[in-house]
Amino acid sequence: MSGAIPALHPDRWTAPFWEAARRHELVIARCTRCDTPRPMPPGPYCWACDAGEVTWERQPGTGEVFTYTVVRQADPAYVVAVVALDGIDGVRLQSDLVGVGPDEVRIGLPVEVVWDDRDDGTTVPRFAARTT
Ligand SMILES: [Zn+2]
Structure with a gap:
């Protein structure tokens, strides 16, 4: 299935995300200096204050659909x-x-x-309708 987060080549900036994913924990980077969250994948410098270091914070893993695209080339069509x-x-x-x-x-x-959990040992976060 395509459409999941594509960066399956962990580097310094994404390795903590994928390590947490293997434990089924969703983590997001936050600037240690100004507390600004870093979008995924985090770049080397904070866009707000240029600091380099981040901390990784565990997230509840819930949210809501902000926007979406229907991929109709596939059969059945699916939603990204x-x-x-x-x-x-x-x-x-x-x-x-x-x-x-x-x-x-x-x-x-x-x-x-x-x-x-994939056969190659990686774990990828995907999203489903909330049941609770
Ligand atoms: Zn910052």
Whole structure:
């Protein structure tokens, strides 16, 4: 399935994200100097204050659909969404939506992370409609 977060080549800036994913924990980087969240993948410098260091904070893994695209080249068609995460302002992740078809998706749909453990040993976060 395409559409999940594409960066499966961990480097210094994304390795903590993928290590946490293997533990089924969603983490997002935050600037240690000014507390500004870094979008994924975090660049080497904070866009707000140019500091380099970040801390990785565990997130609840819930959010809502900010916007979405229906991919109709595939059969069946599937939905790729930009998810606005709860608990950390301004950080959004792109993912395909698991179990949510083009007729069911809407802006603001509550979603939660689900973990896709792959045969190559990586784990990829995806999002499904929130059940709780
Ligand atoms: Zn900063």
